[in-house]
Amino acid sequence: MAGLRNGALLFHFFLSIFPMLHLFFFFYNRLSQMLAGLLLMLACGQTLAQSAPRLELCVACHGAKGVSQSPTFPSLAGQPKIFLENQLVLIREGLRDIPQMKGTLDGLKDAELTKLALYFASLPPPPPAAGPVDAASYQRGKAVAEGTRCGICHLPNYSGREQVPRLAGQQERFLLDVMKEFRDHPGPGRDTIMAASLYGLKDAQLKDLAHFFAHFK
Amino acid sequence: MMRKLPLLSSLLLLGLGQAFAQTPAAAPPPAWKQGMPASMANSTLAPNPGKNTATPAAEIPIDKLKLPPGFKIELWSTGTPGIRAMARGESGKIYAGTRALGRVYEITDNGKERTSRVVVDKLNQPAVAINKGNLYVMAIDKVLRYDGIEKNPNAAPVDLTDAFKLPPLQHHNWKYLRFGPDGKLYVPFGAPCNICELPTQEYAQIRRYNPDGSGMEVIATGVRNSVGFDFHPVTKELWFTNHGRDWMGDDTPNDTLNRISKADQNFGFPYCHQGSIADPDVKKDKACDGVTKPVALMGPHAAGMGIQFYTGNMFPAEYKNAAFVARKGSWNRTQKIGFDVVVVKAGNDGSNAKVTPFLTGFKDDAANTFWGRPAYLLQMPDGAMLVSDEQMGAIYRISYKK
Numbered sequence: 082m083a084g085l086r087n088g089a090l091l092f093h094f095f096l097s098i099f100p101m102l103h104l105f106f107f108f109y110n111r112l113s114q115m116l117a118g119l120l121l122m123l124a125c126g127q128t129l130a131q132s133a134p135r136l137e138l139c140v141a142c143h144g145a146k147g148v149s150q151s152p153t154f155p156s157l158a159g160q161p162k163i164f165l166e167n168q169l170v171l172i173r174e175g176l177r178d179i180p181q182m183k184g185t186l187d188g189l190k191d192a193e194l195t196k197l198a199l200y201f202a203s204l205p206p207p208p209p210a211a212g213p214v215d216a217a218s219y220q221r222g223k224a225v226a227e228g229t230r231c232g233i234c235h236l237p238n239y240s241g242r243e244q245v246p247r248l249a250g251q252q253e254r255f256l257l258d259v260m261k262e263f264r265d266h267p268g269p270g271r272d273t274i275m276a277a278s279l280y281g282l283k284d285a286q287l288k289d290l291a292h293f294f295a296h297f298k
Numbered sequence: 299m300m301r302k303l304p305l306l307s308s309l310l311l312l313g314l315g316q317a318f319a320q321t322p323a324a325a326p327p328p329a330w331k332q333g334m335p336a337s338m339a340n341s342t343l344a345p346n347p348g349k350n351t352a353t354p355a356a357e358i359p360i361d362k363l364k365l366p367p368g369f370k371i372e373l374w375s376t377g378t379p380g381i382r383a384m385a386r387g388e389s390g391k392i393y394a395g396t397r398a399l400g401r402v403y404e405i406t407d408n409g410k411e412r413t414s415r416v417v418v419d420k421l422n423q424p425a426v427a428i429n430k431g432n433l434y435v436m437a438i439d440k441v442l443r444y445d446g447i448e449k450n451p452n453a454a455p456v457d458l459t460d461a462f463k464l465p466p467l468q469h470h471n472w473k474y475l476r477f478g479p480d481g482k483l484y485v486p487f488g489a490p491c492n493i494c495e496l497p498t499q500e501y502a503q504i505r506r507y508n509p510d511g512s513g514m515e516v517i518a519t520g521v522r523n524s525v526g527f528d529f530h531p532v533t534k535e536l537w538f539t540n541h542g543r544d545w546m547g548d549d550t551p552n553d554t555l556n557r558i559s560k561a562d563q564n565f566g567f568p569y570c571h572q573g574s575i576a577d578p579d580v581k582k583d584k585a586c587d588g589v590t591k592p593v594a595l596m597g598p599h600a601a602g603m604g605i606q607f608y609t610g611n612m613f614p615a616e617y618k619n620a621a622f623v624a625r626k627g628s629w630n631r632t633q634k635i636g637f638d639v640v641v642v643k644a645g646n647d648g649s650n651a652k653v654t655p656f657l658t659g660f661k662d663d664a665a666n667t668f669w670g671r672p673a674y675l676l677q678m679p680d681g682a683m684l685v686s687d688e689q690m691g692a693i694y695r696i697s698y699k700k
Contacts, residue, residue: 163347167398170350170379176400176420191351191379234344244347268439269400269422273469274345277491 133200134193138185148207152254154181159206163243165198176269206240207250210295222293225286229278239297253295260287338545345629346668350399352377353690359669360694363659368614371657371696374684375412378403379691383474383526383604383674384684385428389448392676392693393417393433394686395425397472402426402435404447405693412693417444418455423472427483429509436473436485439464441511461511465500474525474604479534482506482513486538488523493543493568493579502567504538504558518558520589522567526604526674531619532646535559537593539602539623542571544630551575553602554592555623557648563590593648599628600636604674604686612681613698617641622656624672624685637661637668639675639685657685657696 130136139157144150147158157165171177173186173194186194226232226239234245241247248256260279264287267276279287355376363371380396381403387393392405400421405414418424421437428434433444435455441462442455465471470488478484489502496502504518504527517536527538536558542551551571566573566589569582573591576582596602604624608617620643625636637660644651661668671689678684682697 163349167348167350170399174400174419176398195351230339233339233341236342237340242344245344267468269420272398273471277469 129200133196156207157201158204162202169194218292222289248294249297256291374693374695376692384676387448397423425473425475427475429477486524520565520567552595555594594651599631601626606675610681
């Protein structure tokens with residue numbers, strides 16, 4: 082662990098003395114992302130992947146094969162098709178205001194968004210989060226989930242269905258952020274039933290919920 | 299004895315403390331699931347998914363639809379996802395609102411085909427009405443007026459939000475909007491829950507306003523969630539559909555069709571449903587005393603939406619002044635019900651109401667699935683009837699020939 086950290090520090094040290102390296106790594110990253118996208122298409126040989134537009138842009142943040150490696154970006158893999166389609170439409174229209182996604186879907190037609198939704202829905206969902214489980218928080222989260230009856234719509238294994246997203250294995254920080262948004266800023270593009278479902282829950286309860294869903298087994 | 303008490307109470311406290319530490323206080327059921335009995339806690343009934351993308355004409359199985367003999371249905375326009383209530387301007391342009399998509403559409407008919415554009419978007423579940431050439435748009439949190447929109451497609455909106463003083467809670471607070479024969483703007487404000495004591499009195503009621511937002515009057519209370527009404531062609535009274543509560547079982551209570559015949563009528567929410575059934579969760583003595591009875595029971599969970607009294611000359615005489623009601627279809631019921639348009643024939647005072655199916659074929663009973671959701675109706679000048687399908691984002695035209 083310490084070795085890894087030292088290595089990372091050294092790496093940043095090098096970057097700081099050689100600004101040009103930034104550019105190099107930027108292009109290297111972009112290239113590798115594009116390459117990853119290309120490999121993905123070749124490897125899967127799926128028509129779904131071939132027909133989905135701007136896929137390389139999606140996986141740059143949402144992870145190769147739709148499994149996010151970043152706490153604030155959601156995994157898309159294995160999400161229900163209708164859920165993905167709805168979100169893509171709401172984000173394209175600016176109803177869901179996500180600054181990082183501004184413009185990324187501009188000009189895409191409904192049918193193209195459907196292709197993206199079909200592709201990510203077809204991928205295997207992420208496994209439970211890898212980090213350590215806080216048993217007490219997990220249990221508290223479980224109790225809140227049962228009390229608010231999340232499983233009725235999201236299904237008892239939290240795999241989601243149709244317009245209702247999968248929660249199991251989703252990025253923990255993202256879950257917390259999005260639940261706070263539902264609770265505190267109901268508005269265009271936000272489902273009123275979800276807003277009603279989280280009404281009155283405290284931050285600590287949302288934190289436990291997020292921990293529970295991210296690590297759900 | 300006295301000496302034992304402190305020990306006993308401290309043991310009790312310890313026990314309580316442990317109970318609090320071990321089992322975190324269960325969160326209260328969310329508003330929309332309030333009143334849900336423990337027997338249904340493991341239910342997986344959930345609202346039906348809407349569709350926010352355009353459905354091409356070729357993917358709309360209109361051949362499956364059935365009507366009484368002599369009636370014909372055709373696909374009139376497509377490409378307007380989530381379309382709900384329609385209002386027709388003097389030039390023939392049709393305006394319509396949506397829910398999740400937040401758009402208001404304008405549909406133009408050149409006699410052969412229909413084209414559409416988005417007048418305004420990014421609104422919070424907007425509904426529309428037309429009055430003297432001006433388009434009124436009301437969202438959960440906004441009221442806009444577009445003056446002379448038919449002649450001036452780029453009309454800038456006049457913001458009337460402040461004058462209308464809209465209550466803030468979102469759930470069941472999407473609107474239906476109509477101008478009455480008295481020139482006033484009628485609009486319902488739904489209950490912000492499945493079943494609950496109202497947090498404030500500004501919900502579960504129907505109001506009317508002067509067109510500028512002044513002169514607000516509450517004309518009916520105890521109305522859980524109405525999203526459709528029309529004015530009776532003879533009596534000019536307002537008849538409205540109302541959605542019954544969820545999680546009380548497959549067959550209870552019914553959605554209803556109601557009539558406002560005088561001032562200060564109460565329609566029962568939250569204590570009494572369909573004028574006859576006391577609520578098992580929110581209780582009151584003699585819950586149904588003084589509650590106005592419905593004109594007709596419209597089926598449990600069937601989601602009665604738009605209503606249109608037929609005043610045209612195209613349909614057979616038996617339909618004159620009959621009420622057509624679109625039932626968008628159930629979610630909180632094991633076997634799906636609704637997903638059709640029915641006809642309600644009743645006396646002018648609402649007596650002897652009979653409900654019969656009119657337009658069917660949107661659902662498959664054996665598979666318990668549906669493909670379309672008829673939501674609102676609009677009678678055209680030639681006597682034909684338009685039906686909006688929120689699921690397919692389309693409008694159908696029903697006509698009759700002997």
